[in-house]
Amino acid sequence: MQIIIKTDWCKSCGICAAFCPTGALSVEPGEKARATDVEACTGCGLCERLCPDLAIEIIKVEVSI
Amino acid sequence: MQIIIKTDWCKSCGICAAFCPTGALSVEPGEKARATDVEACTGCGLCERLCPDLAIEIIKVEVSI
C-alpha cells in the first residue's frame, strides 16, 4: 500500500485521520496529514474520498511473491 | 322568489341559464339574461353564485298566508 499525501494541498482539517478505520493516518493540530502507520492501511480508500482537498492518493502496490 | 338581474352588469355569457336546475332563466345569443320562468325558481342560489358578473340576486319572498 502506498499512501501519497500531497502536503501542499492538505489543509490539516483532520478528517482523514478521524475516519481512517485502522488508524493509519494522523493529523497533529496545525500540521499536515501524515501516514503514521502505513502497515495498518487496508487500502479501503475512505481517506482519499473524504479528503476535501484531494490531497490523498492510495496506491495499491501489487506485491509479487 | 324574486330574481333580480342587473342587466347593465350582465354580459350575456349564458352560464346562469345553462346551469339553472329548473330552467327558470334564459339567455338568448347576444341578449341579457332573463328570468323566463320565475315560478320554476326554487331559490337554490346557484345562478347568483355562478354569475361571473355579480349580475343576479335571488330574494326569497316570504309569502304570508
Added chain:
Amino acid sequence: MLKLIFTGVGGQGIITAGIILAEAAVLEEGRYATQSQSYGAEARGGLTRTDIIISNREVLYPKIEQAHILAILHQRGYTAHTGTLRPGGVLIFDEEAVNVDDKTDARRIPMPILENGRGANITLLGILCALTAAVDPEAVRKILHRRYGEDSANYEAFDRGLSLVSERGLSPLLVGF
C-alpha cells in the same frame, strides 16, 4: 391619401377589416398603407378603433385626426369618435345599431351592416369598395382568398356589401387621394 377610421366593439372584426383593406392596397395594388389600432384597459369587449391610411407614397404619420371616411358599428363608437371625421366626410354606420344626430357635417350612409352577423366586417369592406376608389374589389377578393381560402361565406359577405351600394342607389364617391 385616403384616411379611414373603423370603430366598433370587440368581436365585430373591424380591425381585421382594416387590415384586409390596407393589405389589398399594399400587396395587390403596390401602394403604401398603415393600419394601427387603439388599445386600452377596455380593449376586450370594449370599444375598438382602427386607423387606415392608404397612399401612393410612404405614409409617415399613421394616426388620423381628420378622417375622410368613418365607419361605425356601435353606438359607443359614434359618441367617442365622431369628432375625427373631417367636415364633409363620409359617415357609414349600421342603421340598426347606431343613431346619428344631425349635428355632424357629413354625408350619412346608413347600411344594414350588422345584419350579416359574423361577416359584417367583410360586408363593410364591400360597401367601401363600391362606394369609394379606396381599393379595387378584386384586390380585396385576392386578400380574402389568401386569408380564408375558398370559404364562400366571406365572398358572399363581401358581395353583399358591393350590392348594398347599388341596391340603395348610391353612386361612387370621390374621397381622398
Added chain:
Amino acid sequence: MLKLIFTGVGGQGIITAGIILAEAAVLEEGRYATQSQSYGAEARGGLTRTDIIISNREVLYPKIEQAHILAILHQRGYTAHTGTLRPGGVLIFDEEAVNVDDKTDARRIPMPILENGRGANITLLGILCALTAAVDPEAVRKILHRRYGEDSANYEAFDRGLSLVSERGLSPLLVGF
C-alpha cells in the same frame, strides 16, 4: 499621526488586534483613528492585512503606503507587505515564523509572539504599547474588559507582551505623532 500595518493569515486575529488598538485610541484617549482591512479571494485562511492610523485630528486617507510600524505574523505577509514600511520604520515579527532579510532598512524587533497561541494577537498589542507611545496600556486594558469581560487569558497575553519588551531590554521608541 501613527501608521501601523499588521499582517498575518486568517485565524491569527490580527484584524481584531488592529480594531482594539484603534478603539483604545478613540474611545479611551479621545483621539481619531481609522482601521481598514484588505479582503480578497483569499480572505479565508489566506493572507490578511489591516491598516491602523491613529491621530490627534480626523484621519482622512485611511490606507497606508508608508507605515511607521509593520507587524508580521506570517512569512507570506513579509513577502507581500515589507515594501510598505517606511525607511527607518519598525518591523515587529514573530521570530519563529518569519525570516527577515537584511535588505530592509528598518529597526528589526523579533519576538516570540505566536508562542502565545490564540492570544498572540493580544500579545502583539502588549508589545506595541510597551514599545511605542501609540496608546496607553490602560486604555487597551479597558477595551479588553469591554469586549471580553473578566476573561483573564487576554490580560495575561497582553501583560506578556508588555513584559517581553522589558525582558528583551528594549526601550520605548518614539515613532509617529
Added chain:
Amino acid sequence: MKDIRFIQGNEACTLGALYAGMDFFAGYPITPSSEIAEMLSGELPPRGHTFIQMEDEIASLCAVIGGSLTGRKAMTATSGPGFSLMQEALGYAVMAEIPCVIVNVMRGGPSTGLPTQVSQGDVNQARWGIHGDHAIIALTAGSHQALFENTVRAFNLAETFRTPVILLYDELIAHMRERLEIPSEGEIPLVERLMTSVPRDVDYRPYLAREDGRLPMSDFGGAHRYNVTGLYHDMWGFPSTDPSVVRGLLSHLVEKIEGRENELTFTREYETEDAETLLISYGSAARTARQTVYEARDKGIRMGLLELETLWPFPERKVRDAVAGVNETVVVEMNLGQVFEQVRRVARSPERVFLANRIDGRFITPPDIRKVLRIIAGKGVWA
C-alpha cells in the same frame, strides 16, 4: 419577385432576426412585445432551432446567454418591466462579452405605467440600467423597413463587438402595420461569429483581443475548455483582482464601443442640406418629425430632419456637426428629453437646442412640433 408584406413592427423585427440567422430565442411574454415570441414559437421549431418560453425575464436572458455561448445567434424580447429585471444578466453579458440581442419594446413607464401605450422613456435605462461602468450599443428604428434592417444590424454588431446589443423601439412601431419589403438573401451582409483559429489542444484565450479589438470565439462545449465568469477575469476567463487586469478589462469593454463611434453611428437625413431648422428624432417620433419637415418644405420653410438609429453610443460627432450648421435644433421625442439632454450636451450652443415632446401616452403630432417651433424663443414644453 419582391417579397412584400403588410405586417406589424414586431413581425418585421422577427423577420429581421430570422434573416440575420437568429436560431435561439428564450423569452417571457409581455405587452407590447409578445408577438415576437408568438411568431417565433411557430417559426423556429420547423427550422430545428430553439424556442423556449422561460419562467421569467431573468431566466430568459440567462438562457439566451447560455445559448449564445454555445454558438447560437440568440435573442430575447421584452418591455420595460421585463427589461428592468434583465439588468443583472445584461451586465453579465457585457462582462463576459456574450453576443446577443435584447429587444425592448417601449411602453409608458415608470413601473407598470401604460402597458399598451406609446413612449420612448427607456433610452437612458438602456445606457445605464446596469450597475458599474460599462458601454452598450443600442439601436432603434422608425419604420418597419428600418426595423428589419436594424434588427439584422443588431445581430451583426453583437457578433462584431462580442457584446449584447439592445434594440429599442416603441409600441406604435410594434403594433402598427405597414409595408415591408424583405431584402433578398445576401442583400444585407451578415456578420457571422468570428471563430478562433487556435486548434484543439492548443491554448485558447477567449478574452485575448486581436489587434483590431475583436475576440475570436470558440463554441462553449466545443474544442476548447475555458472558463466564463462575471467577475473581472484574465484572458483565459479566470477571476482576477489584479489592478492592471481590472483596469485593462474595463478599458477594453468601454473602448471597444465608445472608441468606435464612427463605425457605430447610424443615422438618416432628410432635407438637411440647406436646413435652417433641424429636427432630431428617432423611432416612431421621427415619422411625425419627417411629416412635419415635408409640410414645412411645402410652405418653403427650410427644415430638415436628422433621424438617429444609433442611440448608444450616442453619435456625438454627427450630432454636433449637424447642430452646428443650423439656426436652431428641435429634438422630437416621447419622453422628458432623454436624447434632448444628450444633444444639449454635445452641442456647441446648447441654448439653441429645444425640445418638442409628449409624455401622456399619446403619439406625438405635427402640431406638437409646430407649437414648439412657434415659441422657439422660449424653451421646450411638456405637452
Added chain:
Amino acid sequence: MKDIRFIQGNEACTLGALYAGMDFFAGYPITPSSEIAEMLSGELPPRGHTFIQMEDEIASLCAVIGGSLTGRKAMTATSGPGFSLMQEALGYAVMAEIPCVIVNVMRGGPSTGLPTQVSQGDVNQARWGIHGDHAIIALTAGSHQALFENTVRAFNLAETFRTPVILLYDELIAHMRERLEIPSEGEIPLVERLMTSVPRDVDYRPYLAREDGRLPMSDFGGAHRYNVTGLYHDMWGFPSTDPSVVRGLLSHLVEKIEGRENELTFTREYETEDAETLLISYGSAARTARQTVYEARDKGIRMGLLELETLWPFPERKVRDAVAGVNETVVVEMNLGQVFEQVRRVARSPERVFLANRIDGRFITPPDIRKVLRIIAGKGVWA
C-alpha cells in the same frame, strides 16, 4: 456624556437608520452590505420592529414597500447585483410614491465584478436604472459621521417627498472603522410621516398633492380604503390612461424632486473661499481629495474641495457656481467619470473640468490626483 463609537460604515448607517426611526427591514445578504442586515437582525426584534430575511432582493424591496405603506419607516440594503434586481420594484415605489430607503453599498462592477473592492460605479444606475421617465433622490457620504447624518436625511427626504431615496456609498466606507459620535436625541430633527387629516369615512385621496406638493398619507390597512398601483393613476389611486392624468402624474413625480434642487442640495466645502483649483468629489474619494487639498494648502497652493452629498438630483446650480469661480476643476471619483460628465454638462467652461479617477478596484490616492493636476493642460486619465 457623548456616545462615541469606533465602528464600520455599515454600522454607522445602521445606527443612523435606527436613529431615524427605521422600524422595518427586509433584505438579502450581499457583500459589502451584509453587516447592515446582520446588525439589524439583532437590534430590531427587541424593539418589536420587523426584521425579515427574504428569498431575494426583489422580494426584499417589495416587502419594504408593503411595510412602508402600512406606516413603517422601511429600508433595505444591497450592492450592485442586488440593486440591479431591484429596479422594477424601485420603479413601483417611485410610481406609487412609497417612502423608503434603499442602501446600495457599491462594489466593483459591472456584473459580479469585484465583490470585495471599492468602486463608485453605480452613480448613473441610481439615476437611470428604472425604465421610463422619473426622478430620484440619491445621497452619499464620505465619513461615518456624514453617513450617519445622511442616513437620517434619507429617511427624512423619503417622508417629505413620498419617494424612495437611494443611499449610495462604497466598500471602503462600508468596511473601514472610524469614530462616530452619535448625536443626542433630537439633535438631528426627524421628519415623521405626514398623515392625512381627512377623517374616517370621508373621501381620502392618497394622490392629491397639497399646495406645497406634499401628499398626506393614511396607513394602508387603516382608516381609509384606497388603491395603490404601478399603473398611471388618478388621485384615488385608480388606473387611468387619460392623457391629462398621465401627464399630470409624471410631471408631479418629476417636479417634486427636480423642481426642488435647492432643498435637495447637500454639499460640504473645504478651503474653497479663495481656491484657484477646485476638486469635486464624494464618498470615500472625497477623503483622498480633502487630504490632497490640505497637503496642497501646506505648500501654499490655493486648492479647495466641494464634496457632494446629494448625487441626484444633481446639484447643478451649486456646482455651476463653484466651478465658475476657479481656474480649473478636477472631479475625483472611482469610476469612468460619471459625476465628471455631470459637472462638464453644467459647467460654463467644460474644457476646464478634468477627471482624476481610478477604476482598478484600488482606493484612489493623493498621487493619483496630483498626477492629473500636473498634466492639467491635457485631459482626465484613466489610472
Added chain:
Amino acid sequence: MNVQNYVRKRFLPHLWCPGCGHGTVLNALLRSVDELGLSKEDIVMVTGIGCSARMAGYVDFHTMHTLHGRALAFATGIKMSRPELNLIVPMGDGDALAIGGNHFIHASRRNLDITAIIMNNHIYGMTGGQFSPLSGPGTTATTAPRGSIDPAFDAMDLAKAAGATYAARTTTFHVRELQKMLTGAISHKGFSVVEVFSQCPTYYGRKNNTGDAPEMLKAFRDETAKIGSKTLDENPELIPRGVFVDRDAVDYGEAYAELCRNAAKEAPRC
C-alpha cells in the same frame, strides 16, 4: 346579504370578458368574506399583474395592485407590519407560478398567515394567450401553436412540499365548494392556498376549441372529482378536488412576535 356591498360599484360592470371565471371567483370570495363577518377594513387584497389582478380594483377593501409575480412579497411586508389584517392575495397561474414561483414557495415555507388564491385558467390571459406552467402538454396557445410540450406543475403538490399548511383545489363550477374552501383558507392560521380552475373563454377556450363558458364549466364538472370519492377511485385520470393539506404549524407572524418578546427581555444592545 348582497355581494354588491363589497364592491366598488363605479368600476362595474368589470372589464373581464363575458363568461370569464375570474368573476365567479370574485363572487365566491365576497360571499366568503360575508360569511366570515369580516369588515371591509379588516381586509387587504394584494394582487400582481394579469386579468386576475384586476380584482383589486373591484373590491372595496384596502387594495394594492403590484408587479407581475410579486404580490406575495408585498403582502409579506404588509402582514409583518400589521399582523391583525387579513391578507388575501389572488394571483393568476402565471403570476403565482411562472414569474412568481419563488415567492410562492417561500411564502408557503414561512407559513405567514396569508391567503393565496390561484385563479388558474391555464393560460396567460392578460397578455393574449401564451401557455403557462399550469397549461400542461398538448395545450394550444399563442406561443405553442402546435401544442405545448411543457409539463405542468401540480400547484397542490408544490404548495404542500413547500410548506403551506392549508391547500385546496376546486373550480368555478363548484361554487359552493369554492366558497367553503375560501372560508376555510381565510380562517386558517398560517399560509393557505386555494387553487381555482377558472375558465378563460377568450384565449384558452378559443385556442383549444373548448366551446363557450358554459361548456368549459361542464368540463370542469366532468373532468374533476372529489378526493376520497368513488368517482375518483374509479377514474384516476380525473383531476382531484378537495382539501389537500390542512395542518397546524406555528405561523411565522406568531413565531416572530415570540422572538421579539424574548429579545425584549435581554439587556439593551446599541
Added chain:
Amino acid sequence: MNVQNYVRKRFLPHLWCPGCGHGTVLNALLRSVDELGLSKEDIVMVTGIGCSARMAGYVDFHTMHTLHGRALAFATGIKMSRPELNLIVPMGDGDALAIGGNHFIHASRRNLDITAIIMNNHIYGMTGGQFSPLSGPGTTATTAPRGSIDPAFDAMDLAKAAGATYAARTTTFHVRELQKMLTGAISHKGFSVVEVFSQCPTYYGRKNNTGDAPEMLKAFRDETAKIGSKTLDENPELIPRGVFVDRDAVDYGEAYAELCRNAAKEAPRC
C-alpha cells in the same frame, strides 16, 4: 485513476476553508465522472455564486460561473442548444433554493436533462454565515443571532413535487453513497437532483458550536439514516438519505426535438 487529472492544477490548493465539505463533493464528482468514463470535453459545469460556485474554477471541464441563483437558467440555454453535452450544475443551498428557487422548480418541471447538485451546508457561506431557507428553525446565524425562526424547505420534497425525475440525498460523510448518487444522477435521462449535506466549519460550525469538520461529519453520520433502513424506522427523527425519486418521463430536450421534427414536415411558413 487519479481525480487530479480532472482538475486545473494551477488553481489548487483550492480556496475553500480547511475541512469544508464542498471539496469532498468535488472529490466525489470527479470520481463519478471517471467511473462513467466521460471525457472532460463532454461536460459543461455551470455554477452560480457562492463558495459552492467556486467549483467551476477547479474542474477542467467547460466551465461557466454565472450569477447568484441563476445557474440553472444559463444551463437550460446551453442544454437546449447542445443536447449532447452533460450539464452539471452544483449550487449552494441559497443559490439553489433562496434566490434560485424559481429556476430550480421550473428546471424540475421541464425535466430537461441536467444534473443539479445542491451543496447544502445549511448556511450562506460565501457572504459570511447568514441563515438559508435550508437552515431550519433554531439555527444560529449572523442574521439570526437568537436562532432562526424560519421553517426549512425539504429539497427532496420540493424537487419531487416540482417534477424532477431523479432526486437523492446524502452527506459528505457518506462518500461512496455520494459517488453512486452522482453517477446515478448523471446517467439519468431528465432532470436530476442530488442534495449533499456539506459541512461549513467556518460559519455554520462556529456559530452553532458543532465542533470541527470531523465532528460535523460525525453528526451527518449519526443524524441521518437510509430510507427503508431499520434505523430510520425506529428513529423517525433522523433525516432520511437515499434515492427519493427515480422515474422515467419524457425529457424536455427529446420532446423539443420531436416537436421540431414534426414541425419540419409542415409546409414552410414565413
